[in-house]
Amino acid sequence: MNKDELQQLSEEALKKVIENLGGSARSNQQEMTQAVAKSLAEKRNLVVQAGTGVGKSIGYLTPLLLRTALSEQVQIVATSSLALQRQITSRDAPAVAEAVEEVTGKAVNVQVLKGWSNYLCRLRLNQGDDALLWDDAYSGATGAEEVAALREWGLECESGDKDDVPFKVSPASWRQVSVSRRECIGRACPFLDECFPAAAKEKAFDADVIVTNHALLAVMVGGNPEIFPDFDAVVIDEAHDLASRVRTQGTAQLWPSQIRRLARVARSLSRSGAGELEDASHRLEAALDDCAEGLLVIRTEELSSAMMAVDDASRSLRSRIKGAKGATEEITVARVRAGLESIDEVMDAWSREPEQMILWIGKSRNDERYVNIAPLAVSPQLYSTLFSRHTTVLTSATLSVGGNFEQIKWASGIGRGECDYLDVGTPFDPGKQGILYVAAHLADPGRDWPDDQALAELLALVEASGGGMLGLFSSWRAAEAATEFLREKTELTVLFQRDDNVPALVEEFRLDRDSCLIGTMSLWQGVDVPGDSCRLVVLDRIPFPRPDDPIVAAQQRAAERAGRSSFHEVSLAPAALALAQGAGRLLRGMDDRGVVAILDSRIHTRRYGQYLRNSLLPYWTSTHSDTVKAALRRLA
Ligand code: SF4
Incomplete structure (x- = not known):
């Protein structure tokens, strides 16, 4: 199918989707649909920024589902969270599939694919913590009633999907009835034939379009192509988050206590050599205790030799557990092998060129130190496994920072090859709907921010x-100080992020028109409240990444080594993205009006302020406090 045909059918199908949903045509959405159709037909990568209000999921789903209907090739959609996956599969994709069927006469099967731990594990339901090998953070946790209810539900449910549980479940309880992909013992499992996650995967593999999340896509990028069936193109929504998700997924971790747990499981196997592994775990613990928390630039001799000892002991254990006698031993062997594979992943990362890796020492809540190793740059991997092999569309409301796409090109690696870049804008009129207020008279934020002024x-x-x-703060300390201050000085309801879960707080904020909601970084992206319940968004300071974050520190060193500006690359560009996300909370509907107030005067006084302002929607801008307050009074 050529570009013109796909574009023409996309236009037709989009009209039908809008008719069926009872909406109105938007030129930005049409432009996006046409650009995605061209990208798919010409097999050319595309980065498309689509502001809030465009209806971007329908904008890309329409040509994507059409392409599937006409080519019979599998396509993938990857978004950042389970909530967005749900939104696409329950609302947008069915509407688009209906329109595509009307236009082509072909039905398109869209299915969701989630991570293994989103489903009940029958082995855990039967064996409890005994089936848990690697991550015991929640084992033996409270919530016995919930776990009992989940066991009962597990006997009668069809999907085993956490989203289908008809009662509220805490993460701790869920952890007691599920396993990660790594912990699953696969073919050795006596419940394999009735396994919930395996059945969900099979169902998704029959689909024409699979809706997944960044984490699973990152597993594929990390060298596991079998996680998806063969596919043609991929649309990655919320793509501003992609590189960090891939890095998080690619971070290998090793805890001495987990090695000991593995050794304990292995001890039940005769002549396993588990004692050697246990000794190595103590050696690692001692070496880690001598390392400071944070980025480790030079590997100490003690740590290097302790890691070698763990590697040797795990190899020796593997060579001794080749055979298993009986079904019970077979399960134990499978669990030990799964644990050894996790150690292998860490050793593989440890053995790579140190300059290309970030090594840091973490400390758990119970003060245990552990090893983290992550790739310094994920762009080569993303390019070689994804962008150079599959037509890829990256989209989000915030992809261009400082007025260009350099950041996403650099961070994701899509700029290593041919790619088109497009900003379809927003149907809103930011210059008329919103004011950007910079409190230029305030002092630069210091340690005790926010100060009295x-x-x-x-x-x-x-x-x-x-x-x-909506108050978006860059630290818990600042958010807490602002909450206490407003609670003391006003009669208003002031909701604080730590008081409840975010969806419940956002709902309360939406329903109570005059309430305030205050929180930190997760609210910068996660609040979508159209209407006048959110008429003022306050950002306390420019959200520069913390320089003591090991990943940030390592990236700064690497940029400086290569003679690039570490401030621009590692601090300013990510801050601009976060700022755009935060400020983007204001206008969520065509009739919304309000003010984005930034209390950090550096946006006005520093040279880089212009770059940051260029990353925001083109609001009407002011530094006059009285003018802005008068405008707010009119909205009150
Ligand atoms: S195959 Fe894996 S996920 Fe399925 S029941 Fe067995 S251990 Fe659990």
């Missing part, structure tokens, strides 16, 4: 708007 400014803004304020 900043808190007074926050209070004045909130009083002018009569509430309806």
Whole structure:
């Protein structure tokens, strides 16, 4: 199918989707649909920024489902969270599939594919913590009633899917009835024929379009192509998050206590040599205790030799557990092998060129030190496994920073090959709907931010708007200080992120027009409240990444080594992206009006401020406190 045909059919199908959903045509959405159709037909990668209000999922699903209907090739959609996967499969994809069937006469089967631990594990239901080998963070945790209810539900449910559980389940309880892909013993499992995650995977493999998440895509990028069937193209939504998700997924970790747990399981196998592994775990623990928490630039001799000892002991254990006698021993052998594979992954990362890896020492809640190793750059991997092999569309509301696409090109690696770049804008009119206020009269944020003047400014803004304020803070300490201050000085309901789960708080914020919601980084992306319940968004400071974050510190060193500007590459560009995400919480609907207030005067006084302002929607901008407060009073 050539470009013109796919574009024409996409236009037709998009009209039908809009008719069926009762919406109205938007030129930005049409432009996006046409660009994605061209990309798919010409097999050319595309980066497309589509602002809030465009309806981007329908914008890309329409040509993607058409392409599937006409080519019979499998396509993938990957988004950042399970919630977005749900939204696509329950609302947008069925509407698009219906329109595509009307246009082509062909039905398209869209299925969701989630990670293994989103489903009940029958082995765990039967064996409890005994079936858990590697991650025992929640084993023996409270919630016995919930776990009992889950066991009962497991006997009668069809899917075993966490989303289908008809009652509320805490993460701790769920952890007690599920396993990660790594912990699954696969063919050795006596419940394999009735395994929930395996059945879900099989169902997804029969689909024409698979809707998955970044984490699973990252598993594929990390060298596991079998996680998906052969596919043609992939659309990656919320693509501004992709590189960090891939790095998180690719981070190998090793805890001495987990090695000991593995050794304990292995001890039941005769002549396993588990004692050697246990000794190695103690050696590793001692070596880690001598290392400071954080980035480890030079590997100490003790740590290197302890890692070698773990490697030797795990190899020796593997060579001794070749055969298994009886079904019970077979399960134990499979569990030990799964544990050894995890050690192999860490050793593989450890043996790579140190300059290309980030090595840091973490500390768990119970003060145990552990090893983390992550790739310094994920772009080569993303390019070689994805962008150079499959037509890829990257999309998000925030992909261009400072007015260009350099950041996403550099961070994801899509710029290593041919690619088109497009910003379809937003149907909103930011210059008329929103004001960007920079409190230029305040001092630069210091250690004890927010200071008295900043808190007074926050209070004045909130009083002018009569509430309806979303406060996005860059640290818990600052968020807590602002919450306490507003609770003391106003009668308004002030919701604080630590008081409840985020969806419940956001719902309360939405329903109570004059309430305020205050939180930290997860709210910068996760709040979608159209209407006047959110008429003031306050950002306390420029969200520069923390320089003591080991990944940030390693990236800064690498940029400096290569003679590039570490400030621009590692600090400014990610801060601009986060700022755009935060400020983007204001306008969520065509009738929304309001103010984005930034209490960090550096946006106005520093040279890089212009770059940051260029990363935001083109709001009407002001530094005049009185003018802005007058506007807020009109919205109150
Ligand atoms: S195959 Fe894996 S996930 Fe399925 S029941 Fe067995 S251990 Fe659990």
